[in-house]
Amino acid sequence: MSTELAARLAAMTPRQRAELRDRLASASPRQDSLTPGQRRLWRTHHEHAGTPVDVVCQVVELRGTVDTGALVDRVRAFAQAHEALRTTFTPVGDDDARPVVHDTLPPRVDRTPCADSATAHALAARLAAEPFDLAEGPLLRVTVAEGPDRGWLLVVAHNLVFDAWSFELLLDALDGGAGAGAPARPFSRFAAEQRRWLAGPDAAAAARYWTAEVADAPQAPPTDRPRGTDTPRAGARVDFEVGRATADGIAAGAKKAAATPYAGWLAVLWAALAEHGGHEDVLLGTFTAGRDRPGDDRVVGYLLNVLPVRLRDPGGGSHGARTRAAKAATTAGLRHAGYPGELVGGPPPAAVFVFDDLAGPERTVAGVPATTLDVDKGVARYDLTVAVYPGADGATGWLEYDTARYDRDTVVRLAGRFTAIADAAAAEGGDA
Template sequence: MTSSPSPALAARLAALTPQQRALLRAKVLRARPQERLTPGQRRLWETHHAIGGRPADVVCQAVRLTGATADLDRLAERVEGFVRDHEALRTTFEETGGEVRPVVHEALPPRLTRSHCATAQEAEALARELAREPFDLASGPLLRVVLATGPAAQEAWLLVVVHNLVFDAWSFEMLLDALDRDAGAPAPAVTPFSRWAREQAAWVAGDAGRAAAEYWAGVVDAPPPPLPTDRPRSGTTARNGNRVAFSLPPGVTAGIAALAKREAASAYAGWLAVAWAALEKFGGHADVLLGTFTAGRDRPGAETAVGYLLNVLPVRLRNPDDGSWAARVRTARTISRAGLRHAAYPGELIDAPRRVAGTHPLFDAVFVFDNLGETTRTLQDAVVSTTDVDKGTARYDLTLAVYPRADGVTGWLEYDTELYEEATVRRLAELFTAAAEEASREGCR
């Protein structure tokens, strides 16, 4: 039940200018009790402060546009419209009495700037500089975009830097879609992140959530020993990092895809089997516990939500049977399918004792598989090529990223420089590429 304002108050409200009403509404919204952080956001918040605001959990993408002259003014308008449409990008985070709450603002424009980049190296350096500038989580904005001209009329750059608290890889693809949407096309459906967060909490508290908790507890029970490091692990790390890049010829992509298809598995399972074999040799144990990313977009409407929906879950690979590639792929297929049935459960809530000091409580290595770029994307008739910029940080002790394409495979190993020497990580990269080539030859037989 609500009461009407007094005549005097009503008169004062009516006399406000539109700008004054907007300010008043913003204050009221900020005064309302807000949703709590999701488990994933809570981890990101704690990590942000534990490492002094370094950009470990920051999306940093350099998008190159070639083959057509981009209208940067129109791109700027589309970026601003995208922020207006999605509440996550108008969110900041306040800490009061030890409790952190997200605050959704009616208006919170992104930081949009213009520049000129003569080379790809210059564009990536600018994006890296933008990412290293500390984010003010309480004031925002948490989205920074640079629109840059290139050395020729038909070349431009879109540099996107945004904190993971409000954005993930799927959100980035949604942004690119919005930038290229026809002006006359109907606006796409939008799911507020806060609604998704409420639904996640309800699911976790229900029967399906309890069943998932039991499943994941079994996955991480009696974990294998951590991977070896060059220097002892301590309770803290600054998450300073470096990357070792690698590449493989086009035939490797086709060979592993064929191997996976033969075992009724996905390409992801094929590459996961390769990662398993490489880490088994590296660590000396057939029992390997990895982290892997899931999109968190299983529930209806989640595919239209911008925010941090990404979930990091454990993958336990053991018992390789006869050690053949077929056996490894079958195991990876079975484990992946079983985990997908419970993939909505937040990895941060999985009940397991911390096994590695100073790292994620469940694992010390993460596997990233991204084949979204297999299809050529255009934006304003320009061809889009995207680079995930190395920020000089490490989200985990080790992250193995693989990007299979028709023209070859690229990838990198990101590592915590407090734990590993570059030579050690290069050896792991060599183990991985050798395993991939061997698995590919098996797939081509």
């Protein structure tokens, strides 16, 4: 290698080096096997055939008139550009599969008239309930529901090829905004790099860390009926909301603790579950984007990772002390966030925390203001999932529960205690 070339390579940013690797590869590395995350999804799909357990389902309200034809064209171009959305899965044996990437695999795209938001949500739920044929595809369905003065974009995809980050990449592409024109990075490249990483010393260190975290795990939160199998069943949700004073108070308390609002709300959930279960040692699942390597932010596919977070010592019991402890636990775990949660020993998490701050600038799609809304699909992936969405006017959220394990009255009481603890924490102001 010449001195000049070596100097030019050394001057590149990590993103530029990742893009160069992509350009130098004349073809994507073949993905002969599923990633650990995909293997879990594949098995769950077949254990619960015909139910939308691992299906992304979102409604995007478009508050204005859009060029529907152009929107449909952009959806199709996005699917063609991203390898994962041209992938199907051929069964191998009884519980595994091989990904098959097609040169073309158009998504299912439909247009339909729509009267209102409730009708759009009902249509999205029906789209999610339609079984996916993983061997034939396509695994992306998009419907543009058109009203007189606004529209709704209904996005339904199987998790095997799509996650929450992928959904945001789709919306960016549909709006033509920043990053929309960046070259797509193939999922097979992520899979190959993950496979190499898992064979190295950093993965071995991560495995030791997570083994220690789940060792002597505490009892899961109590349920109304005994746990049997840990696979998902029918689910329902209890919604909640808190005012702006409470949401602002949680954020302010987190700032005093040199933490993020995520840690502040995680501390609230910790206190609620400790009260519910009668012990302070709580083991939760939490989501990470799984995009830690340069270039992974441009990958469409299932990179999402579900990792444990162990909350043990609340200090003096104040909200500020809990927030600092939650920050310490999550910060330590983030150093090993590349390790697939499926490879961590022990039972899958019974309770999971979801957090998404919606207080940022308003999104536009196809040039008009847009609001994204999650759809209740009537299933529960875990025993209990608690989602919190801070916004400009406060915070909303829901508790999704497995109806085979919880009575609704129990979850309603838990939601009430969660919001009451949040109110008290905000009033405390994160006082150390």
